Amino acid sequence: MMITSLQRLSIRIQLFLLTLAITLPFVVMLGLFLNHELKQLHKEAYAKVQIIANNSASDIASRLHRYQQTLLRIASRPQVKALDPQHCDPLLKEFVQLSPEFTTLSLRDKNAQPICSYLSQPPSTRQLEQFPWFTEAIQTQHFTLGDADVGSSSGRWVAVLAQPVFNPALGGLLILPLDLLKFSKDVFHSTPAQTIITVIDQRNIIALHSGDAATWIGQKTKYTTSARPNELSIIKNEDGISRLNSFATVPGTKWRVFAGIPEAEVFAEYTQYLWYSLTLSIIFLILALLLAWRISIFIIQPISRLVRTARQVAEGDTHTRASVDGPLEIKAVAKQFNGMLDAWQHSEAVRYDSALHTQTILDNMADAVITINQRGIIESFNQAASAIFGYSHAEITGKNISLLMPEPHRSHHDSYLQNYQSSEARIIGVPREVEGLRKNGQLFPMSLSVSKINLTGRITFIGLIRDITQNRENEQEIRRLAFYDPLTGLANRRLLADRLRQAMITSARNGQHGALMFLDLDHFKQLNDNLGHDLGDLLLQQVAERLQNCVREGDSVARLGGDEFVVLLEELSTNPHEAVTQTELIASKILEELGLPYALNEHVYSSTPSIGIVLFLEDLESMEELLKKADVAMYQAKSAGRNTARFFDPVMQAAAAAHDESVRDLRRGFAGQEFVLQYQVQVDNNGEITGAEALVRWNHPERGLVAPLEFIPLAEETGIILPLGQWVLETACNQLHQWSLQPLTANWSMAVNVSALQFTQANFVEHVSYALKKTGVNPRKLKLELTESMLIDDIEDIIDKMNHLKKQGVSFSLDDFGTGYSSLSNLKQLPLDQLKIDQSFVQDIMSDPSDAIIARAIIVLGHSLGLKVIAEGVETQEQRDFLMVIGCVAFQGNYFGKPLFAHELNMQTDPGDAAASSI
Ligand SMILES: Nc1nc2c(ncn2[C@@H]2O[C@@H]3COP(=O)(O)O[C@H]4[C@@H](O)[C@H](n5cnc6c(=O)[nH]c(N)nc65)O[C@@H]4COP(=O)(O)O[C@H]3[C@H]2O)c(=O)[nH]1
Structure with a gap:
């Protein structure tokens, strides 16, 4: 409880309290010590004053006793005893003169009538029997001391010493008034100045006084009434000075002696010590408090600076830093605080970057991102949202989200929000396609995905919206494309x-x-x-x-x-x-x-x-x-x-199926590299081999070597002829290259068949160039055989391609000439080198005169066009001879050699070198 209360106090007050808590016990101990010292001092002072009182009382008593003895001696003198006024003792006069402290000495009878008076002053006329001392002395017949009184004859303060005269018949008293002023001076002549000794009678009248006796004797004192012997008290004496007083009774009398020594004197040293102590204590306390105050400044100032810095940071000055000074602990706190600020600033920077990053993403997103609060009020609206809905950020923020919804959704929106909050599992995070309302009133389809986040107890809904108008249109277009022919x-x-x-x-x-x-x-x-x-x-x-x-x-x-x-x-x-x-x-x-x-x-x-x-x-x-x-x-x-x-018709169906199977087989065969080339030699009129024609075969795993006429049409129909033709071209060129390396075959040319589909390819020229370059053969040795049927297509394109290849050195032969419908004008335009008489004319050339005529016509035509002519399918010598007769000088046919594989052909031409040059 107390600790809790302390915790609420400032450090400064706590430090002051701590200082007080530390110093107060010392002060209390000092106080106790001083109190103890004071008591001791009191005791000693009282002892001292008591001694003074006692000594004074004894002194007075002894003096009175001496006076009594003197009076006794006087009383015992016969002249006195006789109480005869006529014969008064002269000693009385003498005695008075010798003792100036007495004003007079008189003798009176028991009725107080003056008998003798050897007075320095006339005897009193007062009625003495009324004084108590008189009665007492008469009655007791003892020495009696009277109270202080003003002497009737002397007018001075006196106290009567009454000594009965031992005359039983007449009684009588020897009366000696003691001059109290003089007596005081005698008794107290050596009393220290500041010590006051006061002697009072039984009526509390000052009888003797050590000080200004003339003034005080006869005064009634206040303090004597209750005073008892040995009783000590501090009394303010008549002179106004407080003194330690004690009293003692003058033995044999009713007088009491009060002795007083000044309190100041008694306690002077103590007081001085007390003042020193107090001063020192106060100085110590002040110093301690000052130290505490200084320490508090040491502590509070850096804390205040720290607080100031924290306030500046809170007000937005995040670059400010606490100065690292003050006590170690506060330095450590300041360091930690700065470190924390650095870390916070860093994390703020990171957060800022992240927020900027996020904002940039949001601003650049194609999707709209809208955040609303629990009441459906729009809190943020990114650029995409503005683009989609047509509202600027400023005009929509703070408005209800229902503004972006068409009816009836707009009216129901509050219940939607309820749904989001209550049955969120069904709605939150599940993308839905709904209708949105643009600022211009246009409705559009949109995909909406809502997420809910709880930001420090505040629920925010984030809507991710995508305008799917284009998607819908695309979908329709896709559907149209997917199901309808666009043309x-x-x-x-x-x-x-x-x-x-x-x-x-x-x-x-x-x-x-x-x-x-x-x-x-x-x-x-x-x-x-x-x-x-x-x-x-x-x-x-x-x-x-x-x-x-x-x-x-x-x-x-x-x-x-x-x-x-x-x-x-x-x-x-x-x-x-x-x-x-x-x-x-x-x-x-x-x-x-x-x-x-x-x-x-x-x-x-x-x-x-x-x-x-x-x-x-x-x-x-x-x-x-x-x-x-x-x-x-x-x-x-x-x-x-x-x-x-x-x-x-089911029969046709079977044919179609077979066709399909052939296509599949052809594709498989090509993929399986089942095609091979045979070469059939071409000779001149001397029978010298001038070159060969490459003829493709399909080395079918089941059907054996398949002739090209069985698969070329299918290859053309399916397009396989394109890669197949290129393979033939490259393989033939490769073989041509091999031949060019052998002396016997070095001059041979190579004729390669080109199908119409191959030739119409846009990049046919490049394909041929590639094969030439790849194999490095002389293009002049390559002869491409075209068929007449392909000449019906784009003749310009054919001529263009032929010219390109001719520029490289490639020559052209028109195959199967005579079977097609090539017009003469076409023929004249084509940059051909050779016409090839179709073997169908050669076959029956000896038996069918029309074939012979056609063959001759072809030869004449060819020559007239400046073309060479070669006859193919020559099987017999007669055919060769006839052809020679009609002007043909180049031949190809089984008569000269059937189509052979390269190694077979090499064996025929140069059996010794066959192995080396075979491919
Ligand atoms: N009866 C008989 N026939 C002889 C005689 N001498 C040669 N032949 C055959 O006549 C054909 C000559 O080829 P083609 O007219 O270009 O006719 C070729 C050519 O148009 C085509 N062909 C062959 N290889 C290819 C090729 O690689 N590509 C293209 N596109 N077509 C080719 O297939 C056709 C047929 O080729 P093949 O069956 O190899 O038939 C070859 C050859 O074996 C003979 O004395 N008597």
């Missing part, structure tokens, strides 16, 4: 699959047939190539429109890509024949509609479709199977001359 707006494959699935379910439920029509446009590729893709697209859009006009509302039209369309007919008859009829009707309508001319910008274009149809009932097949069947049927329609419709 025609028709359903795409995905949506078709969905609708077909539905149609199959319906068919399974009601037993009605459905039909899937697969159609493509005849010669669409040509339109695209000749008139451009834009017109091609225009055609597709018009076809889509016409197709939609041909079907009922419940039917679907889809585009799978390119010029491939699918029509899905639903709810046909349950009877298969009727269903076929119904389908045929619609197919006819489609053929008719699509066969009408199209206006493609300024072009009028005619197109026809080929339609493959498959009927379905229930959901027994997948869409892919149905589509495949319809596809097969469509090829049937194409095979049947196009512009017609065909229902699915």
